[in-house]
Amino acid sequence: MLKHLTTEASNPASESLDDFTTAEIVQLINSQDAGVAEAVGRQAKPIAIAIDVIADRLAKSGRLIYFGAGTSGRLGVLDAAECPPTFNSDPKQVVGLIAGGPIALTTAVEGAEDHPELAMQDLERIGLSDKDVVVGIATSGRTPYVLGGLEYAQKIGAFAIGLACNDNNELASRCDLAITPVVGPEILSGSTRMKAGTATKMVLNMLSTGAMIRQGKTFGNLMVDLRATNVKLNARARGIVEAATDLTDLEADELLKRCGGEVKTAILVFHSGHTPDEARKLLELAGGHLKQALRNAGEGDSPK
Incomplete structure (x- = not known):
């Protein structure tokens, strides 16, 4: 009742x-x-x-x-x-x-x-x-x-x-x-x-x-797996890359474009020196966890 x-x-x-x-x-x-x-x-x-x-x-x-x-x-x-x-x-x-x-x-x-x-x-x-x-x-x-x-x-x-x-x-x-x-x-x-x-x-x-x-969708408290589908989210993606790399607006934009707009890939490329394709493979090996991919890159793991 x-x-x-x-x-x-x-x-x-x-x-x-x-x-x-x-x-x-x-x-x-x-x-x-x-x-x-x-x-x-x-x-x-x-x-x-x-x-x-x-x-x-x-x-x-x-x-x-x-x-x-x-x-x-x-x-x-x-x-x-x-x-x-x-x-x-x-x-x-x-x-x-x-x-x-x-x-x-x-x-x-x-x-x-x-x-x-x-x-x-x-x-x-x-x-x-x-x-x-x-x-x-x-x-x-x-x-x-x-x-x-x-x-x-x-x-x-x-x-x-x-x-x-x-x-x-x-x-x-x-x-x-x-x-x-x-x-x-x-x-x-x-x-x-x-x-x-x-x-x-x-x-x-x-x-x-x-x-x-x-599931590895964040890096610290940053939404590194967001989908940039509008002006606001594009600006957010750029801001996240800047926060994780200390790049300028222009530099972050250029890096994101080189990485197909993928925030996690861009951050990994910046910190590891790998190409975007290599960074994607490192992320795949790490189950999508950016922090683990960065550790693996620092330990010299080579994506195959």
């Missing part, structure tokens, strides 16, 4: 919300949001476990697949969509599914979340396998679409992660790992696009970013 869910409970702090001034509304929402990071922090251990599992599966040609309904589904699709431009990952490596299909991203598809078999169909359609990791997202912890998807994932051997914002939720018994940031009642009772949505976004940020770091 919904009335037993923390996210559906009445928040005492906002019971007179319609009498508040605008400034008081802003202050209340902000003060309530301040506790979201703490709730996510209490889930640090399962989140870290999830990142290691995801990274391991991605390294073995598996995929990370998010699925959910409504806000939960939209947040999963958003996180998946951000991975290619940020980490230059294959668009098929991190996938987001939403109950009701793409139209549900902008328009509510009534009843789509109530059918567990639809999740199974969506996962079958993308060829879910035992190499993959799925993250079923349902702030309530009871959405039929997500429950059905997790059950199907476990049946075929995919690693199933459940993400909910209520304790004692139904997802926990249908997954291999549960992540449960309990944020408490919303300012608007049941409006889980607010604190629960924020907590969900934070967790998904950690999962994808942590897994990509483990």
Whole structure:
């Protein structure tokens, strides 16, 4: 029953919300949001476990697949969509599914979340396998679409992660790992696009970013595997090369052009003295990890 869910409970702090001034509304929402990071922090251990599992599966040609309904589904699709431009990952490596299909991203598809078999169909359609990791997202912890998807994932051997914002939720018994940031009642009772949505976004940020770091997509805190697809990202790529090499704008631009716009290749060429093709081979031998490729180049390893 919904009335037993923390996210559906009445928040005492906002019971007179319609009498508040605008400034008081802003202050209340902000003060309530301040506790979201703490709730996510209490889930640090399962989140870290999830990142290691995801990274391991991605390294073995598996995929990370998010699925959910409504806000939960939209947040999963958003996180998946951000991975290619940020980490230059294959668009098929991190996938987001939403109950009701793409139209549900902008328009509510009534009843789509109530059918567990639809999740199974969506996962079958993308060829879910035992190499993959799925993250079923349902702030309530009871959405039929997500429950059905997790059950199907476990049946075929995919690693199933459940993400909910209520304790004692139904997802926990249908997954291999549960992540449960309990944020408490919303300012608007049941409006889980607010604190629960924020907590969900934070967790998904950690999962994808942590897994990509483990995949060698960063050099220190630099996004060396980004895909420069517009003016802003081209400028960012140049700035990253400058930060890692101390080159001028013009020099960094020339180096990037010589390396086909590949940030990691450019940095390795600068520090190792290898040609772009040799640098690419060194990176391949290092599994895409720039720091390891630099170590190998420093030790005199010759790419073959």
